[in-house]
Amino acid sequence: MMLKKAVIYLQVGLIALVASSCSPRRLTLEDTPDTRVLRTGPSRSMIYIAQTSAGPIIIDLGWTGAKEALRAALKELGTDSANVAGVFITHAHRDHIAGWPVVAKAPFYMAAPERDFLFGDFQYHAWIPRTAEELRPSELPASGTLQVREFTHDTSFVVGRDTVYAFMVTGHTPGSAAYLFRGVLFAGDALSHTTLAGFRMPKARFTENPREAAANLRNLFERVGTRDVKYVCTAHAECSAYNDEFMQDLFKDAGKNTPVR
Numbered sequence: 001m002m003l004k005k006a007v008i009y010l011q012v013g014l015i016a017l018v019a020s021s022c023s024p025r026r027l028t029l030e031d032t033p034d035t036r037v038l039r040t041g042p043s044r045s046m047i048y049i050a051q052t053s054a055g056p057i058i059i060d061l062g063w064t065g066a067k068e069a070l071r072a073a074l075k076e077l078g079t080d081s082a083n084v085a086g087v088f089i090t091h092a093h094r095d096h097i098a099g100w101p102v103v104a105k106a107p108f109y110m111a112a113p114e115r116d117f118l119f120g121d122f123q124y125h126a127w128i129p130r131t132a133e134e135l136r137p138s139e140l141p142a143s144g145t146l147q148v149r150e151f152t153h154d155t156s157f158v159v160g161r162d163t164v165y166a167f168m169v170t171g172h173t174p175g176s177a178a179y180l181f182r183g184v185l186f187a188g189d190a191l192s193h194t195t196l197a198g199f200r201m202p203k204a205r206f207t208e209n210p211r212e213a214a215a216n217l218r219n220l221f222e223r224v225g226t227r228d229v230k231y232v233c234t235a236h237a238e239c240s241a242y243n244d245e246f247m248q249d250l251f252k253d254a255g256k257n258t259p260v261r
């Protein structure tokens, strides 16, 4: 019995070791004097804040504890919610929007199909988001209460001396978007990461249309083109250098690399 257990532990250990040595190295996005990277809630949902010459921009709004963390981080950057130049939403799943009441006066940028989900007018169908919402409805803004600047195709927004490039990566949700800012591609949940599998397609149990999500993640990297991308990050603060190793691992076997269940 003991021997059997030991063999199982050894096998699990080997799998972990092999997986970590095959996958691209996972990186941590660190704070700088101008930026804060917040990790909120049980799934480390990322809120990224960067000071720009026009005021801070924020990418995603986190989960539990987001409101307090957001206020504190803005204060650390020497500013407050009244100065926020733009909030960029990758998608409106509950674990990425909880801080919205703190920045309700700022312009919200998002892909058009996501708007009705943010306001609770449409419900997600994927089983985990749907069941979570049935069990405990999220606190959502009332329709028409935020200034929403929506987009329907890949585009860019100038914020002070910076540019935020926005890409449609629909599939995980109907209006999932990725944003490229100062060399970091914030892919939202259009890209997922697990300890064993590394960077992969979005997880199917959270995803509205896994097939569409996989196709759009693939062509996202074509659309990014020659723009300067140094790092790619998920909405859960898992990042990788953007290089051949990352791309080969992500797409090494299209057949095997089906959505993670």
Ligand SMILES: [Zn+2]
Pocket: 091, 093, 172, 189, 206
């Ligand atoms: Zn999500």
